[in-house]
Amino acid sequence: MEVMTKYKIHPLLEKRWSPRAFSPEPIAEEDVNEIFTAASWAASAMNEQPWQYVYAMRGTPGFDALWDCLATGNKPWTKHAAVLFVAIKVDTFSDTGKPNKWAMHDVGMANAQLLLQATSKDIYGHLMAGFGSDQVKELLQLDDNLTPVCMGALGYLGEADELDEPYRSREKAPRTRKDLDEFVRKI
Numbered sequence: 535m536e537v538m539t540k541y542k543i544h545p546l547l548e549k550r551w552s553p554r555a556f557s558p559e560p561i562a563e564e565d566v567n568e569i570f571t572a573a574s575w576a577a578s579a580m581n582e583q584p585w586q587y588v589y590a591m592r593g594t595p596g597f598d599a600l601w602d603c604l605a606t607g608n609k610p611w612t613k614h615a616a617v618l619f620v621a622i623k624v625d626t627f628s629d630t631g632k633p634n635k636w637a638m639h640d641v642g643m644a645n646a647q648l649l650l651q652a653t654s655k656d657i658y659g660h661l662m663a664g665f666g667s668d669q670v671k672e673l674l675q676l677d678d679n680l681t682p683v684c685m686g687a688l689g690y691l692g693e694a695d696e697l698d699e700p701y702r703s704r705e706k707a708p709r710t711r712k713d714l715d716e717f718v719r720k721i
């Protein structure tokens with residue numbers, strides 16, 4: 535999906551977007567491992583790497599269980615994703631047990647790298663806040679210092695026209711961003 539920017543950005547950044555239409559093609563295990571490896575090479579405070587990922591391939595009980603945790607609005611289009619995953623934040627530093635204030639930031643960093651590595655392989659990712667956190671915690675039996683941050687769907691691109699509304703229109707809607715002067719200031 536085309537992006538219009540006044541200033542040139544890297545082609546990989548231009549290419550990344552969050553689709554809803556996925557093709558039936560599965561993702562090879564090797565590629566999934568590459569994608570999560572890219573996540574692990576993100577910067578993080580104290581190199582704590584305060585992230586964990588749990589994933590499942592379509593057609594498995596794990597996938598169905600993760601899919602069941604999604605919000606109603608995310609369920610129809612994620613059925614066709616090749617992979618569903620949960621990004622989890624480790625809330626405390628491993629050596630001191632103190633709260634890691636930067637953990638949410640660092641999970642975001644890891645997720646960004648994950649999405650870009652996927653994009654480089656023509657695999658697209660769509661992150662989702664619309665899921666039941668308690669349901670995920672229960673399903674995965676997460677310890678108290680682990681917090682699900684978001685879920686994600688991965689897959690090769692499918693046909694927008696095969697989506698039902700309102701997803702078809704959303705898939706075709708232009709993508710927009712704030713102007714630079716709305717969020718950057720020089721002092």
Ligand SMILES: Cc1cc2nc3c(=O)[nH]c(=O)nc-3n(C[C@H](O)[C@H](O)[C@H](O)COP(=O)(O)O)c2cc1C
Binds near residue numbers: 664
């Ligand atoms: C943390 C997070 C939560 C999101 N939650 C949802 C969601 O529940 N459902 C959805 O369809 N999209 C969700 N999105 C996707 C955003 O709507 C999307 O990234 C944004 O509109 C920008 O579009 P782009 O990723 O194609 O550039 C989420 C994205 C992020 C980063």
